[in-house]
Amino acid sequence: MFQPPKSTKYRKEHKGRNRGIVANPGVHFGEFGLMALAHSRLTARQIESARRAITHSLKRVGKLWIRVFPQKPISQKPLEVRQGKGKGNVEYYAYLVKPGTVVFELSGVSLELATKAFKLAEAKLPFKAKLIERRIITDESK
Structure with a gap:
């Protein structure tokens, strides 16, 4: 399981917006x-x-890389507590995903195995995702 970030400037953050690509x-x-x-x-x-x-x-x-780290603190107030009296406690940490973010990377496996593994992982994630391959650029003019 992930540990909280080692050091943050502030313990709690504003909600903010998740825009852009x-x-x-x-x-x-x-x-x-x-x-x-x-x-x-x-x-x-x-x-x-x-x-x-x-x-x-x-x-x-094969080898797996995790390209994201949950660094945004998400706070919640306890159940059945009236509004006011300050911001709630930090409950968990999250990462704000934008379209185009590569979350996981794999090497040392076949395309079929990578497709199967990422299909299982996509079921655990709260967004649609697709498999992409590394582009190898070769200079054919030589």
């Missing part, structure tokens, strides 16, 4: 990536659940 999405570490297609809030528990689904389906073959 990722300017240059791509696979940087592995051969295949799982790219988000919608805006969402990804919690540490959801990341861990998807990671377990991927590693279980791969049976410890």
Whole structure:
């Protein structure tokens, strides 16, 4: 399970807005990536659940990279508490996902195995996602 961030300037944050898209999405570490297609809030528990689904389906073959880290504190007030009296306690941490964010990357596995693993992981995530491959640019003029 993820630990909270080691140091933050403030313990609690404003809710904020999750707008925009990722300017240059791509696979940087592995051969295949799982790219988000919608805006969402990804919690540490959801990341861990998807990671377990991927590693279980791969049976410890290949290498997995997690490209996101839950760093935004999400606060909630307890049940049946009146409004006011300050902001609630930090309940969990989340990552604000934008369309084009590569959440997971895989290498050392076949396309079929990567597709199967990412399909299982997508069921654990709160947004639609698709599999992308690393683009290998070759200079054919030489």
